[in-house]
Amino acid sequence: MEIKGADIVLQCLRAEGVDLVFGYPGGAIMPLYDALEGSGVRHILTRHEQGAIFAAEGYARVTGKAGVAIATSGPGATNLVTGIADAKMDSVPLVCITGQVRSALIGTDAFQETDVFGVTLSLTKWSRIVRSIDEIADVIAEGFYWARSGRPGPVVIDIPTDMLKAKKEFSGAVKFVPRARPEKAEKHAANGNGNAAGKPNRFDSIVAMLQKAQRPVALVGAGAKLSGAIPELRRLLDDLNVPSFATVHGLGAVPPQAPHYLGMVGMHGTRAANMALHETDLLLVFGARLDDRVTGDPSRFAPFAKIVHFEIDPAQLDRVRACEIPVVGDLAETIPAFHKAMRNAGSSLPDWNEWRDVACGAERAELDPRGLAQPTIRFLDELFSRLPQNSVVIADVGQHQMWAAQRYRSSSPRGFITSGGLGAMGFALPAAVGVQLAQPETCVLCVSGDGGFQMNIQELATVHRLGLPVKMVIVDNKYLGMVRQWQQLFYQRNYAETDLSDNPDFVEIAKAYKIPARRLNEDAMREFPVSQGTGDLIDGFLHSRGPELLVFDCAPEANVFPMVPAGASLSEMVFEEE
């Protein structure tokens, strides 16, 4: 029997294991929406395409499955662009299906025509314009393959509306088998530089480097969790017994209570982590690309260290700083292989007691000499300490994001989610929608700033419509806080266009969306311990059955410290305003 292209798309999605998609309808994609009912694919209507793609990202980030976002041509498709860029930066498996004007109109500047294929070319891992109904099944299968394989990433599949309407005999979804590449290309992809890497003799070299090292450390990024290699990583770190720390996306990969774990590294990392990274003579990197927020001034990054870089994507190597030994491959394979080589080496590793004492010493342990007195940090500590086990915290972008990253101590590899690479404000609320749909029983806490919350505030309607019990916090300092902080520290307090003191009343806005809301002033945090009333308010907020918003009014000029100023070395942290 002949079926429409739209039905083929949906059958192929089901064959890929997709039962939940996020989107927003429009002209060119209407045939797909027309076919949704009875397809087995549940569609979540957001109130903006950016909300849809961030929700799909939230779903993908917390499950590890591919998220799916659907939009129409033209503005619908271009509204996906920020989410596509975000997924590329943070290695999120994502398949975007966009409607396109009908084939005969492509290239004519037709109504709502945009070259989304061209617009997203540099942001996607792979993309296609479907040119025939016969291609649909193959294109979808290949798209999902590339979204999930290797370093995951975003894929765009652009389907002209006439392809969705056309009919053909359909025998079922297909499975994509990647074409073999010449041996040289495979070798390059396997080791990143054409030389032997990821091979046993390479592991022997790393063991030899460890045996000579006096100040080794381990830096953990998102790669281990993306590879599902957390148990293997934790076992290796247990045996290595070296100081370790994590990037913002690596948080949760190492349990915060693990011995010699020093917390987050980088621009707002802990003093202990940054100092250890600055002083190390052997840096083992597990699945992190070492971007500028982690390295500080690249010319002064880990100046005494040799670097061993475990990474699945060769293109991530040597971007900022060359490594001595690349180990390219899936961390789920390379970490156990290296661990085995380390055990088989026979000779034991040096005793790094003295180094551990220095790196993990009490004098470096304090996050921020004044931090604990800061009401916002006190508030976040209270909030996080009252969260149920295995909660998921989704942070937006800005000061509250860094405070949350510093203070939330999750042992769950997917327990802290944020837009780390792109730093896209407005991410948290829609992402929380996706997370909550993926894990209906989990406590999902969305922490946002007053600026970012307003960027996708319309998704309160989605939260209400679905009755999702998302807990939303706005840390309201009535500024674009992080920009203001930089203006204060580096632009002589010229607070150009960062004042948001005329913010709307968020409590009233939430109520207009039929979502309960309450307000807490930072004065409530000046008592220690907090009063019974404040504690009850926070508990009531976290444990209410439905969605709820809590607006935390905080001082406008609170700053995030420690901070490594842009262009400075990690050892040049600032702890307070000069």
Add this chain to the structure above:
Amino acid sequence: MQAFYIRYRNTQGTLMRILNAVSRRALDLPSVHAEATEPDHQVTLQLEVTPKQVGQLFREWYAIADVTDVQTGAELHSAKVNVELAAPWNLPHPPASVAGNTEEGNVIRA
């Protein structure tokens, strides 16, 4: 100036992804020559690059799904632009009102 020879399967967007790896680094593309060469396609680029960029470009090109081989050649002399070939393309576009079958239109489109 260094020459790069990149073989690729000519699937949608692959050539553009190859070029994008260059343009995103704000490098000039003084010479690009793409052609069909059995069994794949090949594009030859001439670029002014640092050794670090060479490594980055190699890895980024190989990360593109349909790139099958990347090679670099010795330093080349500057590319000769074929002015005769390029000339017709440098003419302004004919206005929409100019019919293709008029003498004027044919001249402009020649």
